Amino acid sequence: MRGISWCVFVILGTLGVSACTGGKGDAGDKGEQGPVGTPGPQGPQGDAGATPDVGLLDAAGPTGCTAPCHGFGNVVDQWKFSKHYIESTIAADEPGWTGSGACGGCHAIDGIPRRLAGTVGVAADAGVAPVDVPKGHLNYVNATGGLTEIGYSGPGTVAVIHCTTCHDFNPGNDPHNTGKYIPGSAPLRVPAGAADFSMIEKTPSDAGVDGSTATLSPTGVSAGNFKQGNTCVMCHKSRKDVTFYITGANKMNSAYWGPHEGPQADVYSGKGGYHFPGQAYGNSVHTTIASACVSCHMQPVASNMGVPDHSMHPALAYCVTCHTTYTGTNFDVQGGQSIVRATLKELEAALNAKGLLTRGSAAPYPALTALQLADGNFEQDKVRPGSNPDGTDQVLDSLTAGVVYNYLIIARSKDFGVHNPTYAKQLLWDSIKQLTGANPKSLPARPS
Ligand code: HEC
Numbered sequence: 001m002r003g004i005s006w007c008v009f010v011i012l013g014t015l016g017v018s019a020c021t022g023g024k025g026d027a028g029d030k031g032e033q034g035p036v037g038t039p040g041p042q043g044p045q046g047d048a049g050a051t052p053d054v055g056l057l058d059a060a061g062p063t064g065c066t067a068p069c070h071g072f073g074n075v076v077d078q079w080k081f082s083k084h085y086i087e088s089t090i091a092a093d094e095p096g097w098t099g100s101g102a103c104g105g106c107h108a109i110d111g112i113p114r115r116l117a118g119t120v121g122v123a124a125d126a127g128v129a130p131v132d133v134p135k136g137h138l139n140y141v142n143a144t145g146g147l148t149e150i151g152y153s154g155p156g157t158v159a160v161i162h163c164t165t166c167h168d169f170n171p172g173n174d175p176h177n178t179g180k181y182i183p184g185s186a187p188l189r190v191p192a193g194a195a196d197f198s199m200i201e202k203t204p205s206d207a208g209v210d211g212s213t214a215t216l217s218p219t220g221v222s223a224g225n226f227k228q229g230n231t232c233v234m235c236h237k238s239r240k241d242v243t244f245y246i247t248g249a250n251k252m253n254s255a256y257w258g259p260h261e262g263p264q265a266d267v268y269s270g271k272g273g274y275h276f277p278g279q280a281y282g283n284s285v286h287t288t289i290a291s292a293c294v295s296c297h298m299q300p301v302a303s304n305m306g307v308p309d310h311s312m313h314p315a316l317a318y319c320v321t322c323h324t325t326y327t328g329t330n331f332d333v334q335g336g337q338s339i340v341r342a343t344l345k346e347l348e349a350a351l352n353a354k355g356l357l358t359r360g361s362a363a364p365y366p367a368l369t370a371l372q373l374a375d376g377n378f379e380q381d382k383v384r385p386g387s388n389p390d391g392t393d394q395v396l397d398s399l400t401a402g403v404v405y406n407y408l409i410i411a412r413s414k415d416f417g418v419h420n421p422t423y424a425k426q427l428l429w430d431s432i433k434q435l436t437g438a439n440p441k442s443l444p445a446r447p448s
């Protein structure tokens with residue numbers, strides 16, 4: 001048994017280190033140096049210096065392989081149940097992100113360290129990179145006056161979000177190297193202090209392309225800062241600066257129009273949607289939760305040395321620390337998700353009636369079928385190119401394009417309003433009113 005778990009260690013450790021430093025998976029062979037260490041376990045009888053190896057191979061104790069990482073259901077298993085791991089298994093089917101485009105900044109194993117170090121690609125057309133790249137900002141004005149995203153300049157060709165993407169494991173703290181896990185030895189790369197902040201793309205005014213702090217305070221220094229949640233904001237955002245993205249005439253000519261998958265930070269921050277003129281937008285108490293995303297999605301697991309849950313699945317046990325009277329077994333607290341589902345459905349039907357939605361992946365893109373309208377998989381909806389009766393693309397004014405944008409960010413956040421119930425409902429309410437001229441049936445009054 002010991003031999004087996006030790007082998008697993010070497011392979012995993014090798015993957016992490018090789019992909020981080022060399023980028024090429026083949027460098028993993030260097031990890032075979034591990035077996036050279038095998039004499040370690042034989043030595044302890046007479047050699048005190050071998051003690052760390054004994055610790056590493058002692059599968060039973062808290063300083064062994066199993067806790068908190070390699071035991072059944074512990075961190076490595078949790079991570080394997082998360083889509084951060086699944087990302088790597090589907091990578092072969094999703095090669096489209098590779099190269100110098102923006103994609104590797106979030107999909108490559110070393111995307112985060114590179115962005116933090118500022119080693120990113122800036123377009124050859126002499127654009128000026130944004131100043132807040134280490135805080136996650138992506139967009140900048142290129143030489144022709146358009147908006148461009150910073151590019152990925154690393155060697156990665158496999159999409160994977162690994163331990164070393166988020167954590168600064170190095171020879172000094174890597175348990176495969178030190179021989180044991182010491183609590184706190186997995187520091188995050190993205191700063192998580194009370195004064196640290198992360199950014200979404202939306203610029204508050206059109207005076208410059210400088211994005212917004214994801215936290216409540218415009219300067220980023222605020223009791224509402226996201227702390228460990230800053231890590232998540234680096235990737236889980238729309239990638240679009242909606243202040244500039246939506247113009248007076250928006251051509252619906254691409255199924256990729258709109259926010260990228262996973263615009264959770266745009267919704268959670270209460271800032272990233274299209275704001276209709278004359279409307280005020282508010283926030284839920286949820287935006288003040290201590291470590292933001294991490295508090296809900298990564299609760300400490302008491303049976304695993306208190307290390308946070310890396311499955312990234314929100315913990316209902318945490319919700320009920322505030323929602324003390326809630327006895328349900330899902331996240332539909334106070335029926336809030338049901339309301340948002342119903343409102344999304346109403347908006348989806350209204351947009352589809354105008355020919356604007358599809359799930360097709362090639363022309364001619366069909367409008368949503370009755371079955372698709374009924375299935376509630378809102379996050380699968382895309383903008384429908386060629387949706388005029390004569391097959392040309394619709395050109396939408398800013399208000400109507402704003403409706404489409406808001407639908408997509410709420411649908412693609414996949415939380416049915418939980419992240420920021422107040423803001424999500426306000427965006428949906430305004431969008432239905434804008435598109436249909438009538439108050440939503442599913443949400444008679446605009447939440448304040
Ligand atoms: C998507 C980002 C992300 C990935 C991927 C990730 N972690 Fe974490 N991890 C976190 C966050 C956030 C915390 C909470 C940090 C805190 O509380 O300071 C954490 C906490 C930890 C801790 C406890 C804190 C400490 O310093 O001891 C350990 C151990 C840990 N992670 C190990 C791993 C291992 C092993 C992997 C790969 C199997 C992994 N993590 C993958 C984000 C990540």
Ligand code: HEC
Nearest residue numbers: 083084086087106112161165231232234235293294297312
């Ligand atoms: C390096 C970029 C990156 C970071 C940092 C990151 N994520 Fe992710 N996350 C992704 C990607 C990409 C996916 C989708 C993978 C897929 O679908 O193949 C994902 C998937 C997820 C999912 C599952 C979504 C689903 O569709 O089931 C959750 C939940 C999640 N992340 C939460 C978090 C949290 C919480 C943090 C912060 C601790 C975080 N992520 C940090 C990139 C990132």
Ligand code: HEC
Nearest residue numbers: 094096097101102103105106234235236237239260261262
């Ligand atoms: C700002 C970070 C970021 C950038 C840049 C980025 N993505 Fe993503 N991408 C994400 C996140 C986060 C998710 C998953 C969110 C979720 O599931 O909620 C995702 C999901 C996806 C998915 C669907 C899930 C999957 O893995 O099959 C595809 C496909 C994808 N991205 C492709 C791309 C391509 C192609 C590019 C470059 C043109 C790109 N992404 C750039 C963050 C990013």
Ligand code: HEC
Nearest residue numbers: 284285286296314318319322331333334336337418421422
């Ligand atoms: C810090 C305390 C706190 C935590 C933790 C918390 N909530 Fe809430 N939640 C609130 C408060 C207060 C409200 C009502 C006012 C508001 O939204 O600001 C609310 C509102 C909601 C709503 C909207 C209800 C409606 O009437 O539409 C939903 C849904 C919800 N919470 C779900 C959750 C879920 C799911 C979790 C855990 C993943 C959670 N909450 C964790 C305090 C909390």
Ligand code: HEC
Nearest residue numbers: 232236264265268286289292293296314331413414415418
């Ligand atoms: C109030 C607690 C709470 C906070 C704070 C929170 N989330 Fe969530 N999140 C949830 C809940 C609950 C869901 C819905 C899960 C479900 O229905 O299965 C969800 C859904 C998601 C999903 C889609 C998961 C899936 O399986 O489809 C992603 C990705 C995600 N959140 C990322 C984030 C990020 C990134 C942040 C911070 C910017 C964040 N969350 C903040 C509670 C929270």
